[in-house]
Amino acid sequence: MSGSAAVVPNTPPTAPPTVTRGGRGSWVGGGVLLLVVVLLAAVVPYAVTLGALSSLVMLFALVILGTTWNLLAGYGGMVSVGQQAYVGVGGYALIQLADAVGAPPWAAVLAAGLVGAAIALPTSYLVFRLAGGYFAIGTWVVAEVFRLVTMQIDGLGGGAGLTLSAFRGTDRVERVAFVYWFALALMVAVVLGTYLLMRSRVGLGLTAIRDDRVAASSLGVAVDRGRRLVYVAGSAGAALAGALVALSTLGVTPGSIYSVNWTAAMIFIVVVGGIGTIEGPLVGAVLYWALQQALAPLGTWYLVVLGAVAVAVVLLAPRGLWGLVAGRYQLFPTTHHVRQGAVGAIAAPGTGR
Template structure:
């Protein structure tokens, strides 16, 4: 190597994140602190309940992004686990008597436990057949739930664990609990994608055959993502039931939940940690602003989705992802001369 080449190589550094990431992380920390310590005291109870739905949407988008963005599995049946989580919460809280702070995460675990054997069925399918198969599974879950009298049949169940609790205390508890769970899910996903498991998932998404030839446990990795994503959907379903004080098969198993997940991830930016955050805030804001229009807001959502796909194929976060990373999951080589070839980074 020449002296000039050695000098250039010496100036190259491998980094993860940087000042931009630290600054972005600081801004996010401030936002979380404001949400926890200021917002509950300056907005109405109705606004707090609406924010709980935003937190649930962030969880749904983040966990569906695990499936499609990192596992390469497009599921249109994740509403199955939203429903499982909602019903599991009410059964655990009312029938078993578990405290709500324990019943909600336990409902997520129930969803993950059911997803494990279900994965052996749906993983026999691939591509579009996998997507259709997951939707069929969701319909089976809904129909089975409606046939069980102990689950309220077609009328659903009401949550009685809050009976006698002051409304202000109830809404405040649900709000802070939902905020804590949302932060935990996002940070957990970030830590997962920074690990060796996350690197393997990125390889599986990019090329399953090549990943397998390099020793990556493809089936185990995909199953891990499916179980984790389904547990996250069940956790969000439990939060919805906790906030609305009840569930019905028609609403909690509605395909609109999965439609919201797809919108959030595709519009926000698939395959990134930040994308679902951006997409969830946009989806929630459009819902709030367009609620007086009734079902017309669906037309507006569709138009927004089409526009983003055409104008920003990598999603809204993809427009700035090259310059900023709030959650850096891969490494970057700095100091590379223009036009030089470097190994691709595992950003996910």
């Protein structure tokens, strides 16, 4: 290369990467969800029958159950098959607080959630001594103990249960409308509260615990405290849903309010919708509720159909129905995305560009 100098490529600096959370799809999806909530609050109550409103209250309760059970399994890594224990606690607490204490129905529902959390805290020290399948069986045993103890207490109606009398003398239209709007507001609050929790440092720690408890602990994450927080929060959510069910049906019985079918519904909703996502339980709850309404005339055969749907989804979409579109859409963005800055064109040697 005598008589000439080597040409050094002119490489422009790379733009710094940008960290984003969500995007245009999240804003559009959030707007659609907000529109749906507005329609549910301002239009639906005046366009459907009272029976349909009561049915929608059950849908809202299912969303709460699915969302809070997803906290346990999807973020805390704990598969509980005994959350019906706190559904029953919430139902009985509502009636006792509203009838015996005289609390307003809305306040009694919120207080029932606190009762569920207060009972779940000491219970967690018992069930957390178990792990894996033993934990799942242990939670079911706890639920059965709750049911049997309730049946032995005469003040709770024994095997016959209790009837809510706080609405005695209230017009049926006013009662159903109040329960509907209150259940809608409570569902929105639970979903948003879960979203904010998962966006926080606590939520990041829960994700680490779910993925690898040992690694999370080695990085300074308080594993036991995080799991206990999730267990108590999930149990409070189940108690809130149980209180809503009792408020809508005006009564509870041990056989129905402590039924394992509640936990079966939670598992179906989360697994089919998409475990470990906030959107998944919403999708799963709507699907479960729609199938329940459409297949009600079939009696117990609808359980067979639900099982077939669950098996099909697990085989064809292991991440759930929401997992099919989660890569392109995220209505509740809880994770960050790093976008690398654009790289300028590299000049070819000897071109002078």
